[in-house]
Amino acid sequence: MPLLEIENLSVEFPTSGGVMRAVDGVSLALDEGEVLGVVGESGSGKSVTMLALMGLVAYPGRVRADTLRFQGRDLLTLSDRERRALTGKDVAMIFQEPTTSLNPCFTIGFQLAETLRLHEGMGRRAARDRAVELLGQVGIPAPASRLGAFPHQLSGGMNQRVMIAMAIACNPKLLIADEPTTALDVTIQAQILDLLLTLQKERGMALVLITHNMGVVSETAQRVMVMYAGQVMEEQRSADLFATPQHPYTAALLAALPERSEGGRLATIPGVVPGLHDRPAGCLFAPRCTFATAHSRSIRPALRAFGEGRVRCHYPLGDPERGGRIAADGPVGAAEAVAS
Numbered sequence: 501m502p503l504l505e506i507e508n509l510s511v512e513f514p515t516s517g518g519v520m521r522a523v524d525g526v527s528l529a530l531d532e533g534e535v536l537g538v539v540g541e542s543g544s545g546k547s548v549t550m551l552a553l554m555g556l557v558a559y560p561g562r563v564r565a566d567t568l569r570f571q572g573r574d575l576l577t578l579s580d581r582e583r584r585a586l587t588g589k590d591v592a593m594i595f596q597e598p599t600t601s602l603n604p605c606f607t608i609g610f611q612l613a614e615t616l617r618l619h620e621g622m623g624r625r626a627a628r629d630r631a632v633e634l635l636g637q638v639g640i641p642a643p644a645s646r647l648g649a650f651p652h653q654l655s656g657g658m659n660q661r662v663m664i665a666m667a668i669a670c671n672p673k674l675l676i677a678d679e680p681t682t683a684l685d686v687t688i689q690a691q692i693l694d695l696l697l698t699l700q701k702e703r704g705m706a707l708v709l710i711t712h713n714m715g716v717v718s719e720t721a722q723r724v725m726v727m728y729a730g731q732v733m734e735e736q737r738s739a740d741l742f743a744t745p746q747h748p749y750t751a752a753l754l755a756a757l758p759e760r761s762e763g764g765r766l767a768t769i770p771g772v773v774p775g776l777h778d779r780p781a782g783c784l785f786a787p788r789c790t791f792a793t794a795h796s797r798s799i800r801p802a803l804r805a806f807g808e809g810r811v812r813c814h815y816p817l818g819d820p821e822r823g824g825r826i827a828a829d830g831p832v833g834a835a836e837a838v839a840s
Contacts, residue, residue, distance in 0.1 A: 501571075501572055502529040502530060502531055503530050503531055503532045503534075503570065503571060503673060503674060503706050504528070504529065504530040504553075504569070504570055504674060504706070505529050505567050505568075505569040505570075506526060506527055506528050506529070506549075506553070506565060506567065506568055506569075507527045507565060507566040507567035507568075508525050508526075508527055508564075508565055508566040508567070509523055509525070509526045509527070509549065509552060509563070509564070509565040509568065510523055510524055510525060510526075510563075510564045510565070511523035511545075511548050511549070511552050511557055511561055511562070511563050511564075511730075512561065512562045512564075513560065513561050513562075514560050514562075515776065517776055517777065518776055518777075520775075520776045521730055522545050522548045522561075522730055523545040523548050523549050523552065523730045524545070524729070524730035524731045525731060525732075525803075526545070526549050526727075526730075526731070526732055527732070527803070528725060528732070528735070530674070530706050530708070531706065532673065532704065532706055533700075533704045533705065533706055534706050534707075534722055534723065535697075535700060535706075535707045535709065535720060535721050535722045535723075536706075536707070536708050536709070536721060536722070536723050536724075536725060537709050537711065537716075537717035537720065537721030537723070537724045537725070537738065538550075538708060538709065538710045538711075538724075538725050538727060539710075539711060539712065539714060539717055539724060539725070539726055539727070539753070540712075540726055540727035540728055540733075541712070541728070541773055542712070542773075543729075543773050544727040544728050544729060544730065544773065545727050545729070545730035545731075546678075546710045546727050547596070547678050547679075547710060548730075549727075550593065550676045550678060550708060550710065552565075552568075553568065553570075553575070553591070553676070554587055554591065554593055554676070555575070555578075555583045555587060556587075556593075570586070570590070570591060570674070571590070571673070573586075585619070588615060588618075588619055588670065589619040589670040589672065590670075590672055590673050590674065591672055591673070591674045591676070592666075592667040592668065592670070592672040592674070592675050592676070593667065593675075593676040593677075593678065594660075594663050594664055594667050594675070594676065594677045594678060594680050595663065595678055596678050596679040596680075596682050597682065598651075598656060598659035598660040598662070598663045599651055599652075599656060599659050601663060602651040602659060602662065602663065603651075604650065604651050604652060606650075607647065607648050607649060607650055608635075608646055608647060608648075608649050608650070608651065608654070608662050609628065609631055609646075609647025609648060611662075611666065612627075612630075612631035612634060612635070612647075612662070612665060612666055612669065613627035613628055613630075613631050615666050615669045615670065616630050616631065616669055616670070619669075619670045620669075620670060628647065630669070631643075631647060631665075631669075632644045632647065634665040634666075634668070634669055635647075635661075635662070635665055637665070637668075637699075638661040638662075638664050638665045638668075638695060638699075639661060639691070639695060640658060640661050640662070640665075646658075656684055656688075657684055657685075657688040657691070657692070660680060660681075660684065660688075660692055661692070661695070664680075664692070664695065664696065664699070668699055668703070668705075671703060672705060673705060673706065674705065674706045674707075674708070675696075675699075675700070675705050675706070675707050675708070676707075676708045676710070677696055677707065677708065677709050677710065678710045679710055679711055679712070680692055680693070680696065680709075680711075681693060681711075681713075681716075693716060693719075693720060696709075696720075697720055709721060714742075714753060714754065714757055715757070715759075717738065718738060718742050721738045722737065722738055723735065723736070723737055723738060724736060724737075724738050724741045726741075726747065726749065726750045726753070728749050728773070728784060728785055729773050729774050729779075729784040729785070730784075731784060731803075731812060732803055732810070732812060733747045733749050733750065733785065733811070733812050733813070734746055734747040734749070734750045734809065734810065734811045734812070734813075735809050735810045735811075736807075736808065736809035736810075737808060737809065740807075740808060740809065741809070742754065744817070744818055745817060746806055746807070746809070746811040746813065746816040746817050746818050747785075747811050747812065747813050747816070747817070748785065748789050748790065748791055748813065748817065749769075749785045749788075749789070751817060752767070752769045752788075753769075755767040756768065756769070769788055770788055771787055771788040772788075774787070780797065781797070781798060781800070782795075782796050782797045782798045782799050782800050782801075783796045783797065783799075783800060783801055783812075783813070783814070784800075791815055791826055793814075793815075793826055793829035793830050794829060794830040795814060795829035795830065796814050796815070796829070799814070801813055801814045806818070806819075814829075
């Protein structure tokens with residue numbers, strides 16, 4: 501049984517102009533100890549998918565799923581008390597902005613100890629000792645002296661380490677890291693990523709790493725899920741995805757990497773991610789796709805098995821018959837698609 505099972509997850513937000521579907525039919529399975537990278541542009545639904553799993557989608561957002569299960573437990577039927585007992589203990593999340601995720605009114609020591617006292621039932625002294633131990637594990641020097649510090653007295657990198665310490669405090673089985681290196685300099689980014697991977701291996705946690713950085717994913721993830729406009733576009737083992745991407749969107753993301761520019765101009769993807777009022781009837785990526793056809797612009801592709809992974813495309817790049825299919829369906833140039 502997978503550690504995490506999600507089938508047909510959707511998250512909707514009602515607006516004055518209609519219902520915005522931020523997550524649209526996402527399905528995934530995650531095994532114990534596995535590292536999954538989730539990539540895509542801003543607004544692709546990466547963070548909202550994991551917030552739905554954590555039960556943190558605020559009203560008026562609506563979460564629906566055919567299956568949302570962790571360790572065999574149906575998360576859709578949990579009571580508020582059961583959800584609170586699970587979140588922060590067995591499933592933990594590191595949020596994008598450490599300085600805004602930590603409470604500025606309480607010390608680092610108080611916030612760490614609160615987690616331990618609520619989930620582990622520790623006394624005041626035991627929680628303090630454990631907090632010092634956790635700060636030491638995440639590489640904070642003189643950890644005992646940091647317990648009385650407030651978040652604004654620490655650097656961004658230090659605050660991120662505190663967030664990691666809070667997330668691993670109760671030995672979670674699943675750790676979700678949402679852009680854990682945002683706003684940190686390159687040196688600190690490398691340190692934080694090394695720390696996460698070391699903790700993951702030592703503790704045998706499953707890790708979901710949400711990021712824009714394809715280079716980070718190539719070095720850390722065993723499997724990669726590519727999202728666009730709320731949908732999963734492709735999922736493959738990491739090495740296979742970087743060697744032979746199957747979706748044009750994945751290929752475009754990889755082509756935009758600086759190391760693939762060969763000294764010339766960086767490749768770009770024309771157009772923007774569709775919003776509420778410009779959502780295509782067919783493939784959501786069709787208006788920006790070089791290989792778009794009349795068929796792909798009118799018929800939305802399903803996420804289907806292809807090779808060792810999954811892809812949501814009528815014409816996967818590895819399909820030996822794709823050229824004939826594109827010709828038969830009537831190609832539409834990317835510039836024409838964007839203009840229309």
